[in-house]
Amino acid sequence: MTAPNAPKLSNPLGVDIFEVVLFLVEHSPYLVACLVGLLVFFAFQRGAAPSPSSSKVEGTRSPGRRAATRVLLFLPGLILVIVGSIVLGSWEDAYNRGYEIFKYPSLRAAVENYVATGDGDLTDVLESGKYAPTFGWFEVGYVLRDLLTHTLFHTNKHNEDNIDEGYNKGNDWFESTLGETMMYTSGLFPTGDETLEEAQNYKIDYVANAIELKPDMTVLDVGCGWGHVTKRLTEKWGAKVTGVTLSEEQHAWGTSWNELNGATIWHQDAMKLKSRADLPEGGYDRIVSLEMAEHVGIRRYQEFLKMIRSLLKDDGVFYFQVAGLRRAWRYEDLVWGLFMGEHIFPGADASCPLGWITTQVERAGFEVQRVHNAGNHYSRTMARWLENWRKDEAKITGKYGAKAYRRWEAFLAWGTRASRQGTATLFMLTLTKAGEEGRRIASQDNLIPKDVPRPN
Numbered sequence: 001m002t003a004p005n006a007p008k009l010s011n012p013l014g015v016d017i018f019e020v021v022l023f024l025v026e027h028s029p030y031l032v033a034c035l036v037g038l039l040v041f042f043a044f045q046r047g048a049a050p051s052p053s054s055s056k057v058e059g060t061r062s063p064g065r066r067a068a069t070r071v072l073l074f075l076p077g078l079i080l081v082i083v084g085s086i087v088l089g090s091w092e093d094a095y096n097r098g099y100e101i102f103k104y105p106s107l108r109a110a111v112e113n114y115v116a117t118g119d120g121d122l123t124d125v126l127e128s129g130k131y132a133p134t135f136g137w138f139e140v141g142y143v144l145r146d147l148l149t150h151t152l153f154h155t156n157k158h159n160e161d162n163i164d165e166g167y168n169k170g171n172d173w174f175e176s177t178l179g180e181t182m183m184y185t186s187g188l189f190p191t192g193d194e195t196l197e198e199a200q201n202y203k204i205d206y207v208a209n210a211i212e213l214k215p216d217m218t219v220l221d222v223g224c225g226w227g228h229v230t231k232r233l234t235e236k237w238g239a240k241v242t243g244v245t246l247s248e249e250q251h252a253w254g255t256s257w258n259e260l261n262g263a264t265i266w267h268q269d270a271m272k273l274k275s276r277a278d279l280p281e282g283g284y285d286r287i288v289s290l291e292m293a294e295h296v297g298i299r300r301y302q303e304f305l306k307m308i309r310s311l312l313k314d315d316g317v318f319y320f321q322v323a324g325l326r327r328a329w330r331y332e333d334l335v336w337g338l339f340m341g342e343h344i345f346p347g348a349d350a351s352c353p354l355g356w357i358t359t360q361v362e363r364a365g366f367e368v369q370r371v372h373n374a375g376n377h378y379s380r381t382m383a384r385w386l387e388n389w390r391k392d393e394a395k396i397t398g399k400y401g402a403k404a405y406r407r408w409e410a411f412l413a414w415g416t417r418a419s420r421q422g423t424a425t426l427f428m429l430t431l432t433k434a435g436e437e438g439r440r441i442a443s444q445d446n447l448i449p450k451d452v453p454r455p456n
Helices: 017-026 028-048 052-058 063-096 107-117 122-127 137-152 156-167 171-178 196-210 228-235 248-257 270-275 298-311 331-343 354-363 375-391 393-400 402-421 437-447
Strands: 218-222 240-245 264-267 284-290 312-324 366-373 425-433
Touching (some): 107 331, 366 437, 393 402
Parallel strands (some): 218 284, 284 312
Antiparallel strands (some): 312 425
């Protein structure tokens, strides 16, 4: 029996590991440069060290060589300390919360067993409270094998390699999940009774209203997916929209879907947009990016945001929707995030707390005009995706296999829980360029709540 209100322990060292990891990843190029500089410095110190024969007689190594060894071991040692602290902390936290950690497997192990065998009940695994979100071989293996390289380096080649796993599974796969709009982002449910399609279209109109979209405005849809946002902004709102996707399958679908409406879909790495010769002079009136920036990576977040700012007109508006994490994290948040990184969205390491995101957008030269946390709407969206997926079990299992079906089912069911309770969430930000007074006033006047109930 768990004790949900028991105090959470960050880790045995009493240090906020989340903050440490964010700092190290964001500043990894500078850290590596410092370590290389120290190695070069100590290499020059060897000339002043005792001769090899005297060192051998004395049984000591040169001071420079000892220091260089410490520098070389610093980063691997720090990573091992962080990982070890999380492992021990997760077990201590689970014990203090009353989980029977020696009776049942970990939450991730129970999920993996269901995926591999189909035994048991997925809802029971996720919702019963029997399985502790402790760190084990699944998490540690993924961190050391793959996450560090993607997070610390996150090259354009990584983005290209990750697209197949994330988005080129097959359009029938995503049709069985997303429904007719093929939107792989959260909808908004103003009453709670909307269908999935109604919620997705309401969200697009909500965004269009937030950015004060007018006919004939130029819009860049960064990470356009299969093109429904591009399609609706073009056909309903009369905008001149260009969508951008790195997925070949999304590009083909989106191009066909928007063939007759005048919209354009580019097959393009968003990080290389500035290299195009056909960008509009003066920039775009509006830019939207709905749950694409997670793939940019922590290390390249500033590069991405500054590029977006350079593509936006001075009086333009940028709508930025991004999946994120709560700042007051629990261990299930980390276990869930690593499961997602390994099996669903490889390389999408930039799902971060709101404070970090707002710091990044402000550092890049934007001003936040409104921010909205819509995590429970993501939970409702994923619950409807799960319903769609289960309806097509026979079709998906016949083509892709039972294990692949159950892996995706686990993602959708766990995602429904994660977004409902706050393990994962959704941040929606309306941004303008800092220092643009006229645009600032217009956006704030537009975004102020209009229909506020007033007492008599």
